[in-house]
Amino acid sequence: MKTLRTAATAALFAFSIGLVAPMIPAEAGxxxxxxxxxxxxxxxxxxxxxxxxxxxxxxxHPLTVFINDKAVLAASKVNTGKFPDQQKTIAGLLASGATIIVCPMCMKHYGVAEADLLPGLKVGNPELTGSALFQDGARTLTW
Structure with a gap:
């Protein structure tokens, strides 16, 4: 009986750990x-x-910004009057080593030509965007 109780307790403990472990947040490096x-x-x-x-x-932390949907408007020199501060910040990030990728489908949808992109911005493609998104240890945020 004692062996059965010990086995049941061990199984309950293992089950409890299995429920709690996925809830422990991963630590960022x-x-x-x-x-x-x-x-x-x-x-x-x-x-x-x-x-x-x-x-x-x-x-x-290496930084990649993926500019998509309506945000592509801020990546265009045509819209400098509407986004002057944001475009200065983009230039500063690029100078500091950030990678900034712009969604080509969104550019087309909102009428942003590649020639109108701010200097240093990269037009996205599955390999470029995917390699940044799926880097080991990468964290993502959305605005």
Whole structure:
């Protein structure tokens, strides 16, 4: 009977660990990459994403910003009048080593030509975007 009780207790303990273990948050490494998915054309939301990303870049986290949906409008020189601060921040991030990728399907949808992109921005493709998104240890955020 004692052996049965011990086995039952061990099984219950193992089952409990199995339920709790997936809920334990993963710890971020000191240099884990950050992938920011930027979809908004709201100036404040763009600033939040870029400034947060820049802060993490300064802390040693490689930064990739994927500009898609309406955010592609902020990546166009045509819209400098509407996004002057955001475009300065983009230039600063690029100068600091960030990678900024722009969604080609979204560019087409919103009428943004490749020739109108800010200098240093890369037009996305599955390999380029996927290699940044699926890096080991990468963390993602969306604005």
């Amino acid at each position: 000191a240099t884990d990459p950050l992938f920011i998915n930027l979809t908004s054309d709201d100036g404040h939301r763009i600033n939040m994403a870029l400034v947060f990303g820049g802060s993490q870049l300064k802390l040693g």
